[in-house]
Amino acid sequence: MTDTTEPVLSAEGLVMRFGGITATNKVTLNLKKGARHALIGPNGAGKTTLINLLTGVLQPTEGRITLLGEDISRLAPHKRVKRGMVRTFQINQLFDSLTPLQTLAFTVSQQHGLGAGWWKPLGSNAMVVERCAQLLEQFHLTEVMNQPTRVLAYGKRRLLEIAIALACEPRVLLLDEPVAGVPAGEREELLQTVAALPADVSILLIEHDMDLVFSFANRMTVLVNGTVLTEGDPEQIANDPQVKAVYLGHGEEGHDAGPPQGMPAPSGGSAANEVASVGATKHG
Numbered sequence: 551m552t553d554t555t556e557p558v559l560s561a562e563g564l565v566m567r568f569g570g571i572t573a574t575n576k577v578t579l580n581l582k583k584g585a586r587h588a589l590i591g592p593n594g595a596g597k598t599t600l601i602n603l604l605t606g607v608l609q610p611t612e613g614r615i616t617l618l619g620e621d622i623s624r625l626a627p628h629k630r631v632k633r634g635m636v637r638t639f640q641i642n643q644l645f646d647s648l649t650p651l652q653t654l655a656f657t658v659s660q661q662h663g664l665g666a667g668w669w670k671p672l673g674s675n676a677m678v679v680e681r682c683a684q685l686l687e688q689f690h691l692t693e694v695m696n697q698p699t700r701v702l703a704y705g706k707r708r709l710l711e712i713a714i715a716l717a718c719e720p721r722v723l724l725l726d727e728p729v730a731g732v733p734a735g736e737r738e739e740l741l742q743t744v745a746a747l748p749a750d751v752s753i754l755l756i757e758h759d760m761d762l763v764f765s766f767a768n769r770m771t772v773l774v775n776g777t778v779l780t781e782g783d784p785e786q787i788a789n790d791p792q793v794k795a796v797y798l799g800h801g802e803e804g805h806d807a808g809p810p811q812g813m814p815a816p817s818g819g820s821a822a823n824e825v826a827s828v829g830a831t832k833h834g
């Protein structure tokens with residue numbers, strides 16, 4: 551059956567060249583409403599570059615980007631945020647001296663046009679207080695809300711980063727490796743919190759951890775050397791011979807070119823088995 555849902559975010563024929571390197575090669579990608587869409591691919595495939603193009607950090611050499619039906623190709627990054635597209639970064643970026651509560655109060659206040667008054671006693675605006683409490687609760691940050699961000703465990707910092715992104719009330723959330731560097735014991739919490747976001751937030755997730763990818767995504771795009779190798783639902787991707795070849799490091803010639811990255815050798819058998827086996831290996 552054809553899916554007729556309009557994409558919330560659409561990239562058409564995006565090209566990005568850095569000198570002689572084509573980091574993004576005619577990439578077309580549609581993020582559907584409510585999607586849990588994973589963007590996967592080896593290191594250097596061009597995943598972050600694509601996010602930088604979508605968010606306006608980089609201007610594409612060619613191509614067009616549409617957000618909620620409007621061409622945003624030439625729009626400045628902050629205007630794209632205003633229109634509902636919010637990202638997190640591969641490297642954590644936070645105000646270290648502020649507490650999670652202060653950081654969120656600042657963001658929520660900005661979001662509601664109360665920017666000039668964010669420093670007032672935190673109890674002075676009931677709406678801000680309520681929204682902050684909600685976000686702190688949702689992201690398991692309540693118990694550390696008054697600690698300076700710099701002393702927080704890395705996993706909590708990443709949760710705070712996603713909470714900040716959500717405080718901007720996104721329609722589209724772009725997550726660039728949210729669990730990169732997070733201790734194994736903290737990944738699960740983060741994974742579940744992200745998975746539980748409301749369906750009116752459409753999400754594009756970049757992730758090397760295949761456990762997270764396969765438990766999260768209902769759609770996947772595989773990027774290799776700046777080019778979309780394939781797109782499909784998780785089962786299609788897990789069974790795609792081209793995808794297996796890339797993740798097994800066989801390359802085009804079919805010889806063994808090194809350690810598997812992310813995806814292990816499929817054990818053969820059913821698609822479910824293959825998804826399970828794909829989910830069994832983590833990126834280091």
Ligand SMILES: Nc1ncnc2c1ncn2[C@@H]1O[C@H](COP(=O)(O)OP(=O)(O)OP(=O)(O)O)[C@@H](O)[C@H]1O
Pocket residue numbers: 568571573591592593594595596597598599600640
């Ligand atoms: N500002 C830049 N100037 C020059 N080359 C760049 C720049 N940014 C990225 N590249 C190159 O573009 C290619 C894609 O890089 P990108 O960071 O998008 O990959 P990635 O898929 O996010 O990789 P990773 O999984 O390691 O994060 C790489 O060859 C990289 O060296």
Ligand SMILES: [Mg+2]
Pocket residue numbers: 597598599640
């Ligand atoms: Mg990257």
